Structures are given as C-alpha cells and as structure tokens.
Amino acid sequence: MSSNNRPLSPHLDVYSLPLSALISIVHRGTGAFLTMGTIVLVWWLMALAGGEEAFMSAQSFMGSFFGRLILFGWSFALFFHLANGIRHLIWDAGYGFEKEAVEKSSLIVIGTAGFLTFFVWVIAFSFGIGA
C-alpha cells in the first residue's frame, strides 16, 4: 500500500511558517478576539443608553491606559481582519492565487492594517484636542 514518493507533511519542529500561513492563522485569531471584543461595544452602547453617569464612567475607563491598550489592540485586530477579509473575497472571486501575488498581497494586508490603525488614532487624538 505504501509508496515512497508521496508528499510528506511538513516536519513541524524544523518548519518555518510562511508569511501567508502566519497571516491565515492570525486572521482566525483576530476573528475570535473581535468576537470577544463585541462585549465592549455592547457595554459602551448600554452605558450611553443608561444615562450620563453610566456613560462617563465607561468613557473614563476607555480613556485610561488599560482601556486604550485594549482599544488599540482591538482596532488593529479589526483593520487586519478587514484587510485580510477583502483579500479572501478577492480569492473567492478567483483572483490572486499565484505565489508572487500572494506574497505581495500579504504585505499589502499588513501595510493597510497598520496604516488604518495609525490613521484612526491620529483622528481620535486630533479631535480630542479640538473638543
């Protein structure tokens, strides 16, 4: 039954994960992380609906170092999942499967996620100074 020329699974202890494989598992990880993060969104909306006092205490937590750390991680996870999700939709349409295209779009995904995260925080801080 066995033949000697069959392809082997990667030897996991000596196998270096390609960038596209790393992005693939991070897409899953960010998806699960964003699912947990929806609790923060629901909490924020509930606080806003609950009146000024509830809202201000939610806002002060979001403005604290720990709150901002969570929001920063969440915003990067969101933009990463968004950018890579668009790549998945392009793959679903049948484009971009060549090795060079995949390597290029991996870098575009990381760049786009980084840029949008940076941009949204620049906006948050610049509007904060004006208000």
Place this chain on the structure above:
Amino acid sequence: MSLKSPLGQAKGLGSAKDGLHHWWAQRVTAIALIPLTIWFAFKVAILSMSDYQTVLESIGSPWSAALIVSLIVAAFYHAALGMQVIFEDYISHKAARIIAIMGTNLLMFLLGAAAVIAVVRIALGG
C-alpha cells in the same frame, strides 16, 4: 457508480446540504461589514473626547442609528458563523462541539439584542 469514499458509504451520513448557505451568509455579512466598520471606527474616533450630549445626538440620529443596527446584526451573525467554523475545526468531541456552537449562537443573539435595544433607546430618547 458512487463517488463516495468507502468510509462515507459505510457511515451513510452524506452532506447536511447547508454548507453553501453558511459560506454564502459569511460572505454577504463580510461585504456589508466593510463600509459599516470603517464608518463606525472613524465615527467613534471623532467622538472619542466629546461630551455625553454630543455623543448621544450623534449615535442616535436616524441614519446613524439605522447604520449601527445594521452593523450589529451583520457583525454578530458574522461572528457566530466564524466561531462555528473554529469550533468545528478544533473541538473533536461531538457533545462539547455542539455545546460550544450552540452556546456561542445564543450568546451572540443575546449580545446583539442588547446592543439593538440600546441603540433604539438612544435613538428614541427613552
């Protein structure tokens, strides 16, 4: 001649015939979420240092509330579909897998309902 594998023939389970709907619904919600999440993320960034009354009026304006409710429905549906795939891949124990998927679906519904109620209350000024 059947193209089924011997194991598949012996088990006789076949396909549940709802995989396409899951796949399609995940894509539809994904496409809806592209503009909705970008819009919402930048809206929250702009409002980040505003006072209570300003945020209340901005979130509760009719178009804004409608878009946020759409965002909530699409996001929680998309999350439930995605978590189902993760559980199906990594939890091999059947009862544990079913409990995890069902529990997530129920939790996503509860959180989605809570968020919609909050937005409706903000929009109607309750």
